[in-house]
Amino acid sequence: MLITMKEMLSVAYERKFAVGAFNIGNGEFLRAILETAEANESPVILAIHPSELAFLTDSFVAYCREAAQKAAVPVVIHLDHGGDNADMIRALRCGFTSVMIDASKYSFDENVRMTREATAIAHAAGVSVEAELGTVGQAEGSIEEGHDEILYTDPREAAEFVSLTGIDSLAVAIGTAHGMYPKSKKPKLQLDRLRQIAAVVPVPLVLHGGSDNSSEEVAQSIQLGISKVNISSEMKKAFFTQLRANLEARPNEYEPTVLFPAPIDAAKALIAQKMNLFGSVGKSSLYR
Ligand SMILES: [Zn+2]
Numbered sequence: 242m243l244i245t246m247k248e249m250l251s252v253a254y255e256r257k258f259a260v261g262a263f264n265i266g267n268g269e270f271l272r273a274i275l276e277t278a279e280a281n282e283s284p285v286i287l288a289i290h291p292s293e294l295a296f297l298t299d300s301f302v303a304y305c306r307e308a309a310q311k312a313a314v315p316v317v318i319h320l321d322h323g324g325d326n327a328d329m330i331r332a333l334r335c336g337f338t339s340v341m342i343d344a345s346k347y348s349f350d351e352n353v354r355m356t357r358e359a360t361a362i363a364h365a366a367g368v369s370v371e372a373e374l375g376t377v378g379q380a381e382g383s384i385e386e387g388h389d390e391i392l393y394t395d396p397r398e399a400a401e402f403v404s405l406t407g408i409d410s411l412a413v414a415i416g417t418a419h420g421m422y423p424k425s426k427k428p429k430l431q432l433d434r435l436r437q438i439a440a441v442v443p444v445p446l447v448l449h450g451g452s453d454n455s456s457e458e459v460a461q462s463i464q465l466g467i468s469k470v471n472i473s474s475e476m477k478k479a480f481f482t483q484l485r486a487n488l489e490a491r492p493n494e495y496e497p498t499v500l501f502p503a504p505i506d507a508a509k510a511l512i513a514q515k516m517n518l519f520g521s522v523g524k525s526s527l528y529r
Pocket of ligand 1: 322377385419449450471
C-alpha cells in the first residue's frame with residue numbers, strides 16, 4: 242500500500258511511535274526493507290537521496306512503486322535531501338509520495354522562501370513535504386552533506402518556519418550527525434531542546450543521522466515527538482560487511498544468487514532491530 246508521508250506520520254505522531262526511513266542505494270536494499278517490514282507488520286519509508294536516484298535512474302522508482310503498491314504494509318517513497326526544485330520535480334515526475342526540500346544551509350529567510358515555493362508545488366501534486374531547520378552534522382561514510390558544526394534548531398524559529406512554509410514535517414537538529422561516529426565522538430542528543438520544539442511546532446518531527454546513536458536516547462526522542470528516524474549508514478554497513486566477508490571467503494564465486502542472500506539477511510536483522518526500537522512493529526493495521 243503506497244501512501245503519502247502525511248498519512249504515514251499523522252498516525253505515528255498520535256500513537257507515539259516512529260517510522261524508519263531507510264535509504265535505498267540498490268535493489269537489494271529495497272527487498273531487505275520491504276520483506277522486513279512485511280514480516281514485522283511495520284509501516285516503512287523508502288528513502289532515496291538525489292545521488293542515489295542519479296545512480297539508480299528513474300525507472301528504478303517505477304519498480305519501487307510497483308513493489309510498494311503490492312506490499313502488505315503501508316509504504317512511502319520519499320526523496321531524501323532534495324536540494325532544489327529540479328530535484329523535487331524529478332521526484333514528482335517519478336511518482337514519489339513525499340519529498341524533502343533541504344535549504345537548511347541558507348539563511349532563515351532564504352530557507353523559508355525556497356521551502357514555501359517547493360511546498361506549494363509538491364502539495365499541488367498531492368505529495369507531502371519535509372524541510373529542515375538547523376543543521377545536522379557530518380560524521381563518517383555518509384553521502385549526505387552535513388556540517389562540521391551543528392547549528393541547533395531554535396524552538397521559536399521552528400514554530401515560525403512551520404507556519405510560514407506549510408510543511409508537513411520538520412527535520413530538527415538536536416545533536417545528531419549523518420554517517421557513523423568516530424569512537425571518540427559519540428553524540429549526546431539535546432532532549433530538552435526537542436521537548437521545547439515539540440511544544441510549539443504542530444507537525445511531526447524528523448530525526449536525521451539516526452545511525453549509531455544511543456538506543457535509549459532515540460526511544461526517548463520518539464516519546465517527545467520524533468515520528469520519523471532516518472537510517473542509512475548503519476544498514477549499509479551491515480550489508481557490505483557481510484558481502485565483503487562472502488567475497489573474501491569465496492574468491493571464485495560470481496553468482497548474485499549465492500553472494501547476496503547473506504548480506505540481505507544482515508541488513509534485514511539491522512532493519513528489524515530498528516523497527517523494534519522505533520515501536521513500529523505490528524502497527525501496519527492502524528492504517529487500514
Ligand atoms: Zn539526512
